[in-house]
Amino acid sequence: MVAPRLVLVLGDQLSEEISALCAADKARDIVVMAEVAGETEYVPHHPKKIALVLAAMRHFAASLEADGWTVAYTKLDDPGNSGTIPGELLRRAEAHGASDVIATSPGEWRLITALEEMPLKVHLLADDRFIASLDEFDAWAEGRKELRMEYFYRQMRRKTGLMMEGDDPAGGKWNFDHDNRKPAQADMLRSAPMQFTPDDVTENVLQLVEGRFASNFGTLRPFHFAVTRGQALRALDHFVKYLLEGFGDYQDAMLQDDAFLHHSLLSPYMNLGLLNPLEVCQRVEQAWKEGKVPINAAEGFIRQIIGWREYVRGLYFREGPDYTTRNVLGHDRALPAMYWGEETRMNCMAHAIGQTESEGYAHHIQRLMVTGNFALLVGIAPAEVHEWYLSVYIDAFEWVEAPNTIGMSQWADGGIIASKPYVSSGNYINKMSDYCGSCAYSVEDKTGPDACPFNTLYWHFLDRHRDRFEGNHRMGMIYRSWDKMNEDKRKTMLQTADAILQKLDDGETV
Numbered sequence: 218m219v220a221p222r223l224v225l226v227l228g229d230q231l232s233e234e235i236s237a238l239c240a241a242d243k244a245r246d247i248v249v250m251a252e253v254a255g256e257t258e259y260v261p262h263h264p265k266k267i268a269l270v271l272a273a274m275r276h277f278a279a280s281l282e283a284d285g286w287t288v289a290y291t292k293l294d295d296p297g298n299s300g301t302i303p304g305e306l307l308r309r310a311e312a313h314g315a316s317d318v319i320a321t322s323p324g325e326w327r328l329i330t331a332l333e334e335m336p337l338k339v340h341l342l343a344d345d346r347f348i349a350s351l352d353e354f355d356a357w358a359e360g361r362k363e364l365r366m367e368y369f370y371r372q373m374r375r376k377t378g379l380m381m382e383g384d385d386p387a388g389g390k391w392n393f394d395h396d397n398r399k400p401a402q403a404d405m406l407r408s409a410p411m412q413f414t415p416d417d418v419t420e421n422v423l424q425l426v427e428g429r430f431a432s433n434f435g436t437l438r439p440f441h442f443a444v445t446r447g448q449a450l451r452a453l454d455h456f457v458k459y460l461l462e463g464f465g466d467y468q469d470a471m472l473q474d475d476a477f478l479h480h481s482l483l484s485p486y487m488n489l490g491l492l493n494p495l496e497v498c499q500r501v502e503q504a505w506k507e508g509k510v511p512i513n514a515a516e517g518f519i520r521q522i523i524g525w526r527e528y529v530r531g532l533y534f535r536e537g538p539d540y541t542t543r544n545v546l547g548h549d550r551a552l553p554a555m556y557w558g559e560e561t562r563m564n565c566m567a568h569a570i571g572q573t574e575s576e577g578y579a580h581h582i583q584r585l586m587v588t589g590n591f592a593l594l595v596g597i598a599p600a601e602v603h604e605w606y607l608s609v610y611i612d613a614f615e616w617v618e619a620p621n622t623i624g625m626s627q628w629a630d631g632g633i634i635a636s637k638p639y640v641s642s643g644n645y646i647n648k649m650s651d652y653c654g655s656c657a658y659s660v661e662d663k664t665g666p667d668a669c670p671f672n673t674l675y676w677h678f679l680d681r682h683r684d685r686f687e688g689n690h691r692m693g694m695i696y697r698s699w700d701k702m703n704e705d706k707r708k709t710m711l712q713t714a715d716a717i718l719q720k721l722d723d724g725e726t727v
């Protein structure tokens with residue numbers, strides 16, 4: 218009899234068309250899936266994230282079995298559980314007399330290295346659930362002085378044909394962002410993302426997570442995420458039908474009583490493998506073709522997926538395993554306790570973090586222009602910021618989280634992703650949200666103990682990094698405004714910011 222091969226399926230590889238399964242033989246090979254402490258504990262994941270991954274894994278394993286695969290599945294509390302992915306592969310190899318492993322390359326350097334170092338023959342296959350292969354991304358990037366997402370995005374539009382009219386973009390423009398970025402109004406009639414009631418399988422996982430991860434930051438219940446492909450497809454339909462229409466207009470808006478607005482909440486399902494990014498975009502394109510949603514909504518949404526999502530993945534793998542240690546600005550402050558739910562007087566931070574704690578979710582502008590903006594302005598060590606984002610969001614896997622955090626949000630890669638740092642004063646947050654009206658600070662004030670911290674920290678950041686940013690052609694105007702300000706005012710603003718930084722260092726509430 219021919220020895221079976223082991224087919225590794227990780228918790229974020231839950232697609233029937235994953236390359237490892239495509240290369241395997243149902244009649245001969247054994248699928249290995251394992252819930253292991255090595256993955257559930259390498260950062261303090263939000264309990265909702267752990268539950269989502271494990272529940273989706275259990276449902277996927279059952280569907281593979283129903284489809285005729287032999288699955289060796291390890292539960293987190295199984296007595297023989299070795300605690301790591303390589304450990305489980307070795308255990309299964311011994312039990313089944315296997316020496317070969319077929320695996321789809323993981324989304325994190327840490328696990329790629331662990332698999333490469335195993336004393337088994339591991340055949341690592343490309344993860345082809347993406348539109349661009351890593352070679353294709355490298356070919357695009359090679360020789361370019363600047364790796365701007367917009368140009369990569371155009372290549373992906375041409376490749377997929379999405380919203381194209383021959384060689385030209387539909388509507389005559391590649392990008393309709395000009396029509397987007399409107400502030401939102403509270404709207405009782407706005408639909409929320411679709412919710413699913415946990416079945417017995419999910420309920421067992423919830424109890425397991427409750428028992429083992431009770432001290433992790435984040436609220437486990439209620440838990441309403443989709444945990445199967447069928448449910449994820451329903452969530453996609455619901456989004457396209459009820460929310461997509463307003464996606465473009467309101468994608469940057471923030472409201473204290475609406476965590477989701479017109480966002481899709483589809484990132485966890487695409488990242489886990491329950492939905493394929495191309496099918497999501499095709500569904501959105503179809504809605505636009507049928508006249509159900511405006512062009513700015515469809516184009517804006519598709520750009521996030523075939524543009525940003527593909528682009529950050531290409532960069533993560535192109536930049537190599539040291540990417541998460543980059544710290545070009547030399548920031549070294551510790552992450553303030555408010556990020557783990559301790560008190561803050563800043564209403565925007567309290568809301569973005571509070572919602573992260575309860576939902577395991579915050580939308581892009583909350584991540585970038587509230588929590589990320591604050592971390593960058595006060596100079597938190599990027600590795601700490603990275604670990605926080607990797608822990609607290611249900612959609613966080615390193616290939617997508619690290620470039621967004623290290624590169625886009627903290628400018629720690631020296632501007633590979635963001636041509637200028639994403640920093641702002643309170644004015645931007647006030648324009649895009651309803652946070653400031655009920656804040657203990659005043660967004661109008663620039664000095665004094667009640668002045669919005671973003672207002673003074675913004676100038677403090679620019680002043681202390683002047684040598685680096687003054688020559689940036691997109692920032693010259695800002696430095697000219699700073700220089701035009703009265704000297705006493707500048708001095709007082711810097712002192713006010715210093716006092717905030719001192720409070721953070723002393724562990725006081727800001």
Ligand code: FAD
Nearest residue numbers: 480481482483484521525526580581584585612613618621
């Ligand atoms: P929507 O607003 O509905 O957008 C649609 C889809 O576009 C998303 O589902 C996502 O797949 C894709 N998308 C949008 N922006 C990005 C982006 N910048 N990079 C990659 N894909 C994008 N996204 C993750 O999937 N995982 C992460 O761990 C993650 N960490 C982030 C950390 C920081 C500091 C920042 C600023 C952004 C991060 N993002 C991450 C990107 C973005 O915030 C999320 O993809 C988005 O908020 C997910 O919610 P949604 O599905 O409702 O998105």
Ligand code: DLZ
Nearest residue numbers: 227228229251252253256257324325614
């Ligand atoms: C995120 C996660 C968690 C919490 N648990 C598991 C697990 O027990 N078993 C598993 O195979 N995968 C898990 N994952 C997803 C992995 O961490 C993910 O595959 C890597 O980080 C690479 O993206």
Ligand code: SF4
Nearest residue numbers: 563565643653656669
């Ligand atoms: Fe945030 Fe400043 Fe507005 Fe308060 S005033 S909510 S700290 S931006």
